[in-house]
Amino acid sequence: LLFEVLTPLGFSVRCTRAYWKFIVAEKHPSLAGKETEIGQVLSDPDEIRRSRKDTAVMLFYRGNSPRWLCAVLRQEDGAGFLITAYPTDTVKAGETIWTRSK
Numbered sequence: 001l002l003f004e005v006l007t008p009l010g011f012s013v014r015c016t017r018a019y020w021k022f023i024v025a026e027k028h029p030s031l032a033g034k035e036t037e038i039g040q041v042l043s044d045p046d047e048i049r050r051s052r053k054d055t056a057v058m059l060f061y062r063g064n065s066p067r068w069l070c071a072v073l074r075q076e077d078g079a080g081f082l083i084t085a086y087p088t089d090t091v092k093a094g095e096t097i098w099t100r101s102k
Contacts, residue, residue, distance in 0.1 A: 002035060005043040007060070008098055013042050013073050013080035020082075028086045034069075038085045041071040047091065048098040057083065061091055 004014040015038075024032045031038065041062040051057035051072075058080075060071045066089045073080040 003039045005039045007042055007048075007080065008045065009048065009058075011075060011078055011080055013071075013082060015082040023082075023084055027084055030087060031085055037069060038071050038082070041069045041085070042073070042082075045071075045098070046100050047096060049092065049094040050097050052092075052094045058097070059092060059094065065089070 002015050002017045002020045004012050006012050015035075020035060041060050045060040045062050046068075047061045049059045049061070051059060054074075056076065057072060057074050060073070061068045063069050068088050068091060069085065070088050070092075071085045072083045074083055
């Protein structure tokens, strides 16, 4: 296990070392060495949205326009697992289910 963090929604999200290597090697090489930052996105996001395509999938955002880090996870049986993560300049459309108190 690379990390397991508690989200503001009250469930944990985990990611294995092998899966993180896959994300960095195959999907988003720019995230190499940014495991801690992705953990922070999950534990202390600015906003959480539900996917429009799959209600079990949530997108956690942290950062400021024009650059955000997004961590995408699926929640099943009370626990979550990381699907992917990426830097982005756009917060995707979808139902906002949580925002940081200001």
